[in-house]
Amino acid sequence: xxxxxxxxxxxxxxxxxxxxxxxxxxxxxxxxxxxxxxxxxxxxxxxxxxxxxxxxxxxxxxxxxxxxxxxxxxxxxxxxxxxxxxxxxxxxxxxxxxxxxxxxxxxxxxxxxxxxxxxxxxxxxxxxxxxxxxxxxxxxxxxxxxxxxxxxxxxxxxxxxxxxxxxxxxxxxxxxxxxxxxxxxxxxxxxxxxxxxxxxxxxxxxxxxxxxxxxxxxxxxxxxxxxxxxxxxx
Amino acid sequence: xxxxxxxxxxxxxxxxxxxxxxxxxxxxxxxxxxxxxxxxxxxxxxxxxxxxxxxxxxxxxxxxxxxxxxxxxxxxxxxxxxxxxxxxxxxxxxxxxxxxxxxxxxxxxxxxxxxxxxxxxxxxxxxxxxxxxxxxxxxxxxxxxxxxxxxxxxxxxxxxxxxxxxxxxxxxxxxxxxxxxxxxxxxxxxxxxxxxxxxxxxxxxxxxxxxxxxxxxxxxxxxxxxxxxxxxxxxxxxxxxxxxxxxxxxxxxxxxxxxxxxxxxxxxxxxxxxxxxxxxxxxxxxxxxxxxxxxxxxxxxxxxxxxxxxxxxxxxxxxxxxxxxxx
Amino acid sequence: xxxxxxxxxxxxxxxxxxxxxxxxxxxxxxxxxxxxxxxxxxxxxxxxxxxxxxxxxxxxxxxxxxxxxxxxxxxxxxxxxxxxxxxxxxxxxxxxxxxxxxxxxxxxxxxxxxxxxxxxxxxxxxxxxxxxxxxxxxxxxxxxxxxxxxxxxxxxxxxxxxxxxxxxxxxxxxxxxxxxxxxxxxxxxxxxxxxxxxxxxxxxxxxxxxxxxxxxxxxxxxxxxxxxxxxxxxxxxxxxxxxxxxxxxxxxxxxxxxxxxxxxxxxxxxxxxxxxxxxxxxxxxxxxxxxxxxxxxxxxxxxxxxxxxxxxxxxxxxxxxxxxxxxxxxxxxxxxxxxx
Ligand SMILES: Nc1ncnc2c1ncn2[C@@H]1O[C@H](COP(=O)(O)OP(=O)(O)OP(=O)(O)O)[C@@H](O)[C@H]1O
Ligand SMILES: [Mg+2]
Numbered sequence: 001x002x003x004x005x006x007x008x009x010x011x012x013x014x015x016x017x018x019x020x021x022x023x024x025x026x027x028x029x030x031x032x033x034x035x036x037x038x039x040x041x042x043x044x045x046x047x048x049x050x051x052x053x054x055x056x057x058x059x060x061x062x063x064x065x066x067x068x069x070x071x072x073x074x075x076x077x078x079x080x081x082x083x084x085x086x087x088x089x090x091x092x093x094x095x096x097x098x099x100x101x102x103x104x105x106x107x108x109x110x111x112x113x114x115x116x117x118x119x120x121x122x123x124x125x126x127x128x129x130x131x132x133x134x135x136x137x138x139x140x141x142x143x144x145x146x147x148x149x150x151x152x153x154x155x156x157x158x159x160x161x162x163x164x165x166x167x168x169x170x171x172x173x174x175x176x177x178x179x180x181x182x183x184x185x186x187x188x189x190x191x192x193x194x195x196x197x198x199x200x201x202x203x204x205x206x207x208x209x210x211x212x213x214x215x216x217x218x219x220x221x222x223x224x225x226x227x228x229x230x231x232x233x234x
Numbered sequence: 235x236x237x238x239x240x241x242x243x244x245x246x247x248x249x250x251x252x253x254x255x256x257x258x259x260x261x262x263x264x265x266x267x268x269x270x271x272x273x274x275x276x277x278x279x280x281x282x283x284x285x286x287x288x289x290x291x292x293x294x295x296x297x298x299x300x301x302x303x304x305x306x307x308x309x310x311x312x313x314x315x316x317x318x319x320x321x322x323x324x325x326x327x328x329x330x331x332x333x334x335x336x337x338x339x340x341x342x343x344x345x346x347x348x349x350x351x352x353x354x355x356x357x358x359x360x361x362x363x364x365x366x367x368x369x370x371x372x373x374x375x376x377x378x379x380x381x382x383x384x385x386x387x388x389x390x391x392x393x394x395x396x397x398x399x400x401x402x403x404x405x406x407x408x409x410x411x412x413x414x415x416x417x418x419x420x421x422x423x424x425x426x427x428x429x430x431x432x433x434x435x436x437x438x439x440x441x442x443x444x445x446x447x448x449x450x451x452x453x454x455x456x457x458x459x460x461x462x463x464x465x466x467x468x469x470x471x472x473x474x475x476x477x478x479x480x481x482x483x484x485x486x487x488x489x490x491x492x493x494x495x496x497x498x499x500x501x502x503x504x505x506x507x508x509x510x511x512x513x514x515x516x517x518x519x520x521x522x523x524x525x526x527x528x529x530x531x532x533x534x535x536x537x538x539x540x541x542x543x544x545x546x547x548x549x550x551x552x553x554x555x556x557x558x559x560x561x
Numbered sequence: 562x563x564x565x566x567x568x569x570x571x572x573x574x575x576x577x578x579x580x581x582x583x584x585x586x587x588x589x590x591x592x593x594x595x596x597x598x599x600x601x602x603x604x605x606x607x608x609x610x611x612x613x614x615x616x617x618x619x620x621x622x623x624x625x626x627x628x629x630x631x632x633x634x635x636x637x638x639x640x641x642x643x644x645x646x647x648x649x650x651x652x653x654x655x656x657x658x659x660x661x662x663x664x665x666x667x668x669x670x671x672x673x674x675x676x677x678x679x680x681x682x683x684x685x686x687x688x689x690x691x692x693x694x695x696x697x698x699x700x701x702x703x704x705x706x707x708x709x710x711x712x713x714x715x716x717x718x719x720x721x722x723x724x725x726x727x728x729x730x731x732x733x734x735x736x737x738x739x740x741x742x743x744x745x746x747x748x749x750x751x752x753x754x755x756x757x758x759x760x761x762x763x764x765x766x767x768x769x770x771x772x773x774x775x776x777x778x779x780x781x782x783x784x785x786x787x788x789x790x791x792x793x794x795x796x797x798x799x800x801x802x803x804x805x806x807x808x809x810x811x812x813x814x815x816x817x818x819x820x821x822x823x824x825x826x827x828x829x830x831x832x833x834x835x836x837x838x839x840x841x842x843x844x845x846x847x848x849x850x851x852x853x854x855x856x857x858x859x860x861x862x863x864x865x866x867x868x869x870x871x872x873x874x875x876x877x878x879x880x881x882x883x884x885x886x887x888x889x890x891x892x893x894x895x896x897x898x899x900x901x
Binding site (some may be wrong): 269271273304343344346347348349350351353354355357359361362365366368369389477481485486518522525527528529530531532534535536537538541542545 | 581629630632660697698703704705706707709710711713714715717718719720722724725728729833834836837840844848873875876878881882886889890
């Protein structure tokens with residue numbers, strides 16, 4: 001049984017429909033990347049899965065349970081966490097407070113988890129009382145991921161974690177993703193740096209205009225000449 | 235009350251309702267069509283009323299212990315005599331101009347910012363205008379008020395029939411404003427306003443200068459309110475800062491627009507008559523219903539109830555225009 | 562205890578050229594005018610600022626989390642003042658709780674009981690109003706300005722209710738005449754003002770501790786900061802909203818009681834008239850920023866009080882309004898916000 005199985009998702013904003021029946025699956029421990037042109041609905045797909053955008057028809061099954069109509073709070077409790085594309089930290093809160101907010105639904109002592117995050121992202125440990133709003137783009141992205149990891153998720157949804165980062169920083173972020181994946185966390189990624197992302201992915205999906213276009217193993221998509229021409233910049 | 239008494243009462247009622255309808259139209263331009271949140275109608279009301287009153291009133295008379303320094307005396311100057319002297323309309327125009335200028339200043343400062351800053355700014359203007367006329371006795375006689383405001387076409391009919399004449403004048407002005415607003419909102423300009431109200435970001439993205447349109451709409455609405463204020467001044471013919479209490483100069487007008495149907499000019503006018511009818515009619519009821527405080531309370535409840543239960547008011551917005559804009 | 566140092570750090574204030582110019586202009590103005598200003602006006606302004614602060618902190622929290630201007634906030638203050646009046650003159654005497662002139666204060670010990678009770682009543686009322694009105698509108702996904710519109714309706718209804726129950730006449734708490742404290746520089750402080758200042762300091766420190774030390778407080782700040790992220794972090798935003806109303810309306814009601822003590826009278830319109838200083842403080846400090854509102858409140862309180870040395874005192878609200886407009890022109894996101 002797949003860890004996450006989103007089938008034929010139809011979703012949108014107001015009267016406009018953006019997704020016209022998109023399906024993706026993620027298995028335990030996998031890294032799955034979604035690529036596609038700007039505005040094709042990648043972010044909307046993620047928002048629909050975590051409950052920020054209403055799923056009009058279709059189902060989202062997570063660990064065997066239908067979560068398509070649950071509110072976000074309920075979904076994160078089940079171990080599915082999400083890092084949005086933009087505005088993914090609380091700028092007026094300190095680094096430590098951001099992490100505490102990530103653990104909001106935990107009633108146990110999560111101090112240890114914060115220390116683990118500081119070990120994983122040593123940059124954040126330097127001045128934990130610094131406000132997130134004053135961090136650099138890379139540090140902010142790290143904090144956003146760390147915040148989402150506070151709940152020990154089974155599956156992490158990352159929407160363009162490398163957006164706006166330098167190539168070196170991008171590699172660092174993707175490296176971290178592999179490391180975290182090695183501890184058993186599955187990932188569903190949306191990435192602009194499709195080549196780098198597909199390289200470390202088990203599988204990939206190509207979306208276009210709110211519909212599935214292609215899906216295949218990561219390296220197979222990399223080798224696909226059409227994908228290369230359209231989405232990997234030749 | 236005998237039959238004539240009832241008719242006179244109804245005529246007086248219709249004059250006030252029609253003046254309120256002018257304000258409701260102005261508010262409809264702000265809120266109904268553009269989504270501008272003006273909670274300081276009283277400020278424009280007072281400015282319009284005082285402007286026209288001061289321009290047309292006789293200069294102060296020391297024998298009457300009047301403190302103000304300027305009265306334009308337009309009603310006696312005969313400078314627009316086309317058979318009948320049209321000073322009255324100059325008064326309306328002056329009132330409109332003053333309100334338009336104040337709206338330009340306030341709008342220029344706040345309309346680029348968050349939506350609700352305008353609300354607070356209009357509230358501030360209303361309060362400042364009230365304090366100004368209360369404290370600056372030289373401007374308009376302070377709390378003693380102006381009480382020699384001239385009436386339009388006064389000698390034409392006998393005083394007991396004057397209200398009939400003034401009702402006609404008010405209805406003519408109301409109709410003209412109604413036609414003007416209808417034309418404006420059905421024009422391409424009006425369509426842009428509604429696009430802004432629905433989705434400001436999208437309107438901006440499609441290349442519209444949102445700030446400009448909002449500013450124009452704010453001025454347009456304020457100009458209409460200025461005219462309403464002038465109509466009011468020459469009807470009551472007595473103005474003091476107490477006249478412009480937020481209840482009867484702001485809140486009631488909001489209730490009128492919401493009840494009638496915001497975004498619908500017919501609705502705005504209908505709402506003015508309905509709410510003014512309820513307001514004045516309930517004073518004849520027994521018990522708590524005629525308590526002005528209770529009616530005050532009910533105005534608030536009415537606004538909330540309309541928003542919750544029937545956001546379109548009685549008539550609702552005219553969808554026809556919107557669809558025409560889509561095609 | 563929070564130290565001044567980390568309070569400043571949280572505001573993360575940077576000295577940009579614009580701010581330096583502004584600070585110099587302000588410093589020169591203050592230094593130049595100080596010799597001409599009566600000390601008593603400044604002191605009085607600080608007390609007024611304390612009352613504004615209590616109202617403004619609640620207003621800015623609600624503004625930040627729910628994203629609408631609560632036009633009824635002033636009338637929550639009025640409600641607080643009148644609920645306390647009811648307790649002091651109606652309910653308590655029935656149980657023999659009576660008295661005025663506690664030590665140097667004009668009012669008696671019953672006010673100390675009435676104050677928290679009035680705050681609790683208004684807070685509960687605010688939560689009910691949210692469930693009955695605002696939550697429905699939020700669920701319907703209407704524009705924030707429509708919610709503000711509904712709060713205008715609430716404001717009108719509340720004031721009407723106050724007038725129905727207590728009439729529109731001026732009223733006051735049971736009080737006894739007391740001498741003012743006389744300090745050097747011709748400063749006279751009514752003992753009541755000292756009480757007001759103490760209550761305000763205790764509550765502001767309390768709110769600060771709640772916002773920075775408790776999970777719910779941090780969640781409130783987080784929700785104000787980024788509501789969508791709060792949602793996907795699993796923060797229970799319904800609970801956050803409820804606490805927001807409890808704290809915001811409770812502070813407003815307290816401010817209302819203190820205002821009634823400060824002005825030695827109650828009027829149904831007192832809260833509505835207070836809206837302009839409240840919003841001026843909130844906008845000055847940047848929407849959603851409680852520390853900013855605190856600073857803004859004192860700026861508004863002192864400036865409008867000091868202005869009475871040159872301007873007719875009844876123009877105080879207009880002065881607050883003028884300050885707000887100048888700030889909007891120069892720094893639309895408040896003195897601590899980013900410019901532009
Ligand atoms: N909140 C919203 N309200 C209305 N329309 C929206 C909203 N968010 C996105 N859209 C529209 O939905 C479509 C898909 O947006 P989405 O953000 O899912 O695209 P994307 O594939 O993530 O693009 P990008 O690569 O730019 O991130 C776009 O046309 C966008 O304009
Ligand atoms: Mg996207």
